[in-house]
Amino acid sequence: MLNAGDTAWLLTATTLVLFMTLPGLAMFYGGLVRAPNVLSVLMHCFAIGCLVSILWLICAYSLAFAPGTPWIGGLSKIFLNGVGRQTLAPNTTVPETVFFMFQMTFAIITPALIVGAFVERMKFESVLLFCGLWLLVVYVPVAHWVWGGGWLNSMGIMDFAGGLVVHLSAGASALVVAVLLGPRTGFPGDLKPPHAPWMTMVGASMLWVGWFGFNAGSALTAGGDAGMAMTVTHISAATASLVWVAIEWAKFRKPSLVGMVTGTIAGLATITPASGFVGPASALVIGLIGGAACYFVVSIVKQRFEIDDSLDVFAVHGVGGATGILLTAICVDAALGGAGLPELRSMSYQFAVQLLGVIAILVWSVVASYAIVIGVKAAVGLRVGKEDEEKGLDQTTHGESGYNI
């Protein structure tokens, strides 16, 4: 039966999650690039938002959430077929249109996260083609496996708001795109610094607030589950922010704003899969571990492996998401203040399922993204010319300037 309170909260949460991408993530990323590329990054996020929305209506929602096989959903809800004002989303107290919209905002932010891997050098048509294909080939099946009644869902995987579906899938795919696309000219030693760290802070703050919709909204009800999810989300974000800035302060003698707000996002990504299952004390631990793990992987990816995952999508989202998934199996324990595992399920079984989920999503994201990038490269190419890259994408691709002063 429809519940007005739940519906009102989910309508609100949906709004918050869209706000995470537009303009939150766009500004978070936009501030980190060179000034002559700022518009291109905002454009990527915005265009992905529009493109994914259309695909979501046409078939992506149905393939993710309509009844189907363990591997992929069915086609019964293409174009929201059969879904009207009175239709409730299965097993919920909210209209299916609201659930459709809520899930759409997740589908929007996930490919938008990958933008961070390819900023400042990828052709716009390649961005659109890659992201459209990626939604259908990576996001949709993974969402079905984990949330839509697919095989991982049947095994009892615990991914409350998208550690696997959103963060690991985006993070792993980002690494593949970065490798195949190649680094920005000048990487690693001769790059320009972020042009507007203040913009990155504003974007991170919008992401933080929006994340309340992301995690607490994933309860799908306006009750205690949402309240606890919001609480642990906030605590993890605050903890990881302090962890990141403390490491930098000790290492470089300067506590940096960019470092602090990057820690925020690491803490948010790490708590995401756990947010519906754990208590506030665990949130401190998750923020601590998530912040530290993501920090160290940034330099491993960039300096050890010399992969130009430009805005650290894998290190922050991939590592955060996977870490959170694994910690969920432990922190869910009622003795640790968590919601407790279902009866007759052991922690070791749950940990094995979580680990299997991490491996499966990692492998599928890498393999499928690799194939998509190769396909896009053959069809329209990947990179802009070197001269265009130097001049910046704002003028050469979009014919605009971020700052006309």
Added chain:
Amino acid sequence: MRFIVAVIQPHKLDAVREALAKAGVQGLTVSEVRGFGRQKGHREIYRGAEYDIAYVPKVKLEVAVPADFAERVVETIRDSARTGNIGDGKIFVLALESAIRVRTGETGASAL
């Protein structure tokens, strides 16, 4: 007449302007510029990666004065812009051939 160009630390601009006003300078032009001298640039660290900032933000002052006033102006800028640290800037003095006030058409020192 002399044309004095000074490149100074941005945070010393207000002190220099006040000192020049006190000395009797009636007008000057300021621009935000970037450059480097012996100080070279500096390094900034974002997410653990070091960036060489080759060009440091500076402020460039331009002021035209009668020749007999130039030394006083140079000393004023020198003293008020100085912190003692590397990167305090430079002052250049050029001979100024002519000056014209746009509104009245006056020329020479009376146009300054």
